[in-house]
Amino acid sequence: MAVVQAGRRMEGGAFSNGLKRRRGQPARRSPEGLPLTRRPPMQSAHVGKHWIGTYENGLGDGATGTLSSKPFRVTQPWAAFLLAAGPFETTRIEIVDAADQKVLLKVSGNDTRKLAGKTNSTETLSPVIVDVRAWQGREILLRVIDEQADSAWGHLNFDDFRFYAQKPVLAGAIEVK
Numbered sequence: 628m629a630v631v632q633a634g635r636r637m638e639g640g641a642f643s644n645g646l647k648r649r650r651g652q653p654a655r656r657s658p659e660g661l662p663l664t665r666r667p668p669m670q671s672a673h674v675g676k677h678w679i680g681t682y683e684n685g686l687g688d689g690a691t692g693t694l695s696s697k698p699f700r701v702t703q704p705w706a707a708f709l710l711a712a713g714p715f716e717t718t719r720i721e722i723v724d725a726a727d728q729k730v731l732l733k734v735s736g737n738d739t740r741k742l743a744g745k746t747n748s749t750e751t752l753s754p755v756i757v758d759v760r761a762w763q764g765r766e767i768l769l770r771v772i773d774e775q776a777d778s779a780w781g782h783l784n785f786d787d788f789r790f791y792a793q794k795p796v797l798a799g800a801i802e803v804k
């Protein structure tokens with residue numbers, strides 16, 4: 628299945644819930660007003676009202692799919708986004724050169740655990756900083772990929788890709804090169 632809407636290309640069932648409503652996953656709030664994921668009391672720590680997740684689709688961890696952004700230009704030297712992904716290579720973000728579709732960078736749940744020195748899985752999004760100086764001026768696109776059709780934690784959460792004029796200082800961030 629491939630669905631194109633609002634400049635995004637969606638393949639597979641992993642995104643079939645929130646993005647059909649063009650919004651991503653809805654924010655739920657704890658009694659204290661903190662943003663929650665589907666497994667309270669973990670906080671999703673997303674920005675704004677929604678985030679993208681590949682569990683909350685009615686099919687759970689078994690669903691797979693790829694969500695691709697429309698191309699956009701790298702306008703600043705640094706970027707960061709929020710990620711919480713299962714401990715696999717199959718749950719990952721890709722930064723792709725829009726001109727030739729070459730994958731410039733992959734960041735999987737396996738990578739984030741190695742970089743952070745942690746083995747636990749959490750729904751809580753945490754920052755990933757990327758040095759994008761080599762790609763400044765070029766057009767890229769993002770892929771949110773879930774190729775994990777089974778296993779506990781066969782999903783990922785993603786939010787808030789931004790460019791920065793300087794290397795950002797973000798609590799709990801890891802940096803990928």
Ligand SMILES: [Ca+2]
Pocket residue numbers: 641681687688689690691773774775776777781782
């Ligand atoms: Ca999955």
